[in-house]
Amino acid sequence: KAAAVTETGRIKASPLAKKTAVDLGVDLIGLSGSGTGGRIIQKDVFEASENHEAQTAVQK
Amino acid sequence: MKVTVIGGGPGGYVAAIRAAQLGGEVTLIEKENLGGTCLNVGCIPTKALLHSAELYEEAKEGAKYGIIATDVKVDFAKVQERKKTVTKQLVAGVKGLLAANKVKVVKGVASFIGRDVIEVKTEKATEIIKADKFIIATGSIPAKPPIPGIDSKQCIDSTGALELHEVPKSMVIVGGGVIGIEIATLYSALGCKIVVIEMLDEILPMMDGELTKMIRAKLAKKGVEIFTSTKVMSFKDAGGNVEVTVEMKDGSTKVFAGEKALISIGRKTNTKALGLEKAGIANDRGRITVNDKMETNVSGIYAVGDCIGKIMLAHVASAQGEVAAENACGHNSVFDSKTNPSCVYTKPEFASVGLTEEAARSQGVDYIVGKFPLAANGRAMIMGEDGMIKIIAGKKYKEVLGAHILGPRATDLIGELALAIGMEATIDEVIATIHAHPTVAEAIREAVLALEKRAIHVVDR
């Protein structure tokens, strides 16, 4: 997995990943992308969302 | 890195070139013709013949467009000659590309004699070749079902159908898959009376059912008779004809006679001669087992294309060939079929990528559908064609999940939607893209707009 932020600070993410991230409240910054050329795809957002939920559950 | 590729079809020769680009020392073994099924007896010859057939139909119907040709005839020998010119040129091209990439080509039959060694029976001798990596791309051959009488001389396979010297007066086509339907399109255009017998309840089962019904109607209009849910029981040589006895949907028996019977019920992997067991390569009745890196169970041995018995398409073989070559040369590539288009060269063309509506439904995907009829597209109208574009999108995020085009240039138009699926585009991105006027491609945007009931050139309700 590669970091999905370019030198110019733009986040490389698919449109579907972006919409999903907004919907699930996932922050794309810091996510790494598993798509072509390190792009964040929906799968990455789902995984991040699940990890986040798992972490919050542990913290509680 | 020594890489040996077995088979010179679109899977093998592409793998060989890619491996050479990455610095491999590559040998390619091919027992017959470079280009494999695709260039010699598959994709290219069918499309070359179909192009002539299309020109014939257009010339005959020219009067509608003010182009008057009184006496249009098919010189079938010439048609075949043109086909040969094209295939020869492309095969020579492949030879040249391999040479330019310094791939050593050996003519002969390869088979494994160990995990890292094959023997190649050439015309004169048997060569032993050792390599670090092997890529198997031996393709497939027509399947021949054990139906009584199938050895009648009038029973031909796709290779035979592409090499006829005359247009037969009539033909019974057994199997309504891509090959059967393309050959039906070809010979019906050239004046042959065609009957298609399909065992399943629809022809072209991988395509979207709604559009398939439209192409069926078009074929019917041209006199192609199609019987689905119908099973061939036997063939009988009846002199000039072959008699094909079938069991109809309702259980009754019927006999169709044809000058030829084309057997196009599928293809099977061509791995028998390979000695897979000698190298311990896992396979399922001849279909080589691979993971998404195209690796077999034996480290260093890859397999791609028809010989793995999954998606039997030339562009899939080539895509897998690139992946295997990259992995063989130390890179890390995976094959993903989600952008893989399926095309049928009917008239008009028929193309599909991603989920069909049937697949979406059976997978329980929450989807919406947008459609646009090409009868409302100016460019299609100018060409005297119609058809339909149908887009399947996810209900929640409206990502493009599938696209289906029946219409002129469909096989080339599908590329835009394959890219959309690959990039996880939602319909917003397709809508934001300006589509040139007057093109058939405009109708892609309209079909996508229709998903939100906001198409411009069709009344949305």
Place this chain on the structure above:
Amino acid sequence: MKVTVIGGGPGGYVAAIRAAQLGGEVTLIEKENLGGTCLNVGCIPTKALLHSAELYEEAKEGAKYGIIATDVKVDFAKVQERKKTVTKQLVAGVKGLLAANKVKVVKGVASFIGRDVIEVKTEKATEIIKADKFIIATGSIPAKPPIPGIDSKQCIDSTGALELHEVPKSMVIVGGGVIGIEIATLYSALGCKIVVIEMLDEILPMMDGELTKMIRAKLAKKGVEIFTSTKVMSFKDAGGNVEVTVEMKDGSTKVFAGEKALISIGRKTNTKALGLEKAGIANDRGRITVNDKMETNVSGIYAVGDCIGKIMLAHVASAQGEVAAENACGHNSVFDSKTNPSCVYTKPEFASVGLTEEAARSQGVDYIVGKFPLAANGRAMIMGEDGMIKIIAGKKYKEVLGAHILGPRATDLIGELALAIGMEATIDEVIATIHAHPTVAEAIREAVLALEKRAIHVVDR
């Protein structure tokens, strides 16, 4: 919301439908024919005639493909009739769409008499129409330069060229833009001797120069003579012919005679009758000034399409029409031309999107180029065509910046690359997309691979 649209071309009628979809109470004023320039005397009639011309060429050359037509003739009256059938059908379609969307259509000439009110001179009366929002889409008309003798009866504009009753024996075309070159393609195919005079140093200045040279060579092969850096000095009626005196590149004078002279040096905005000053609408010599929301300086008044005098293309007019309608109805849309394709219906077709190499160079963009010759593409070869695909990408991130296609189906193929540019795709995404075999679209991927010197079907060095 009361929305009044002035002009029923692809800018106006699309704006009207979109505004109606968004709940607007819409009136559309059109002084002549719905569909405007595009459907009546522009895009559609040219392409309808060109389709017949293409069929004629194909029928004549059929022998190469085994299709023998001994006596191919053009029935030009029939060709024109077919064109009329198509345009009539499409115009009737627009009428139906407007009705279905409950757009009120008024036939008459509109002009502003205040900031929120127009008068419409209909056949019988003058109507006064007030509205909350106005969308101006009055299009353009052929420009007529003040050259001596231009009023000679043999001098025609594009409208005249599309309505000839016979194919002229010879034609001098003044202006080598899209319209001039399409009409050259049309009539040269039908047997007319064509000379094109272009003032600039190249025809089709918005297209990529390298590919333009290729189409120039193809036109030359068909007998079209093209003179660039050449200026028309005067026209002279010489009975059956018109004599066109030009100043050649080297300063010498030459006279070309033709049965017709087509003046296709450009188009000017059609805003004179509008009374722009009465509403205080800012404009630059008749070109209405707008921002990227298609708003004029007067709040509530929008302008789209040819009448703003920027990119004079039907799909741009329609895209801007949608934007204006959305903004008029309270949404927030902007027009962005970055995915806008330019197409020329030569044989083969010619299409472009994004930066040309010339533009990239002059803008100082750091770019790389990938090319693939269609002579190496199986599908193009089958069709008997060749050409070139050329991709411009950013040097650092390899994002697609421009794409240029000269080849069969180019106008439809460009859609994939327009989407790529719109999505800021890098070449990785195009490469990861499987392109079907055998299609022309495969060559897009090859051209992109060539950017990294890893094309498969051409030798990269």
